[in-house]
Amino acid sequence: MKLLRANKDHCIFQLGQREKPLLLETIKLYPLVPAAHHRLSKAGHGPNAEDNQRLLEAALAEQREENHKQVLAMLNDAQRFRETNSGFELTLTPAQIEWLLQVLNDVRVGSWLALGEPEPDEEPEVTEPDVKYHIALQVCGMFQSALLAALGVKESPEWAGD
C-alpha cells in the first residue's frame, strides 16, 4: 500500500491485488480489544471512581460502535476501491484515515493481547488457533505505517536502536 497522491480533502492509495482482501479480512476482526481492558485510573481515585469508569466504558463502546459501522460500510462499498491494472485505488478522507488508524490499532493491540503480550524481540510459538493473530499483528503494522507515512509521520533516524 502506498500513497499515490494527496490534497487537503483526501488521500489516494495504491493497493496491490492481494492487499485489498488482506485489509478487508483484517478489519473484519474489529473490535478485538476486550471492553474491560481500558481503565480510567490505576489507583481508582476520586469520589465517583466507579461511576466515572462506567461512563468511560460507555463512551468507548459508543465510539467502537461508530467505528464498526464505518468498517461495515467499507466492507460493503464496492465503489470504495477502484480497480486498476495493477490492483486497486483506495480513496480516504483525513477523518477516514483517523478511524482506520484506530481500527487497525485495536486489531493490532487485541492480537498482541490474545497472544499473551509477547515482548517485541520474543518469538512466541505459532499455534493453529493463533495464526490469525500473528498475521493480523503484522498486517496492521504494515497498513498503519503506510497511513502514517501519508500523514507525514515517519520514523526518525534518532530512534535507531530503540
Added chain:
Amino acid sequence: MADTEVLPDIERKEKTGSKFELEPGWLVICWNDPINLMTYVTHVFQTVFGWNRQRAEVHMLEVHRQGKSVLARTTMEKAEHFVHELQKYTLHATMERES
C-alpha cells in the same frame, strides 16, 4: 405608591462542579505498550493535544524508554477527556491524582 419596597431575590449561582473536579492536580499518564508503533504514538499525541512533532516525539520517547510519560497536569474533567481520547486510539492511558 407602595409603603414597602420589594427587593429582588438574591440568585445563588449553582456551582458547575465540586472543588475536587475543578482544581488542577490530575495527571494524564501514558504507559508503554511495546506493541504500539512509535510513529503511531507520536501521531496520536499530536492529534489529541495539538502538539508539534518535536514535543510529541519527546513524550513518545519518554513512554518508550522510561515506561510512562506525564502528558498533562490538569483538572479532573479535562483529564477524563484526554484519557478517553487516548483510549479511543487504544493507547494505555490513565489519570492519576497528583501526590
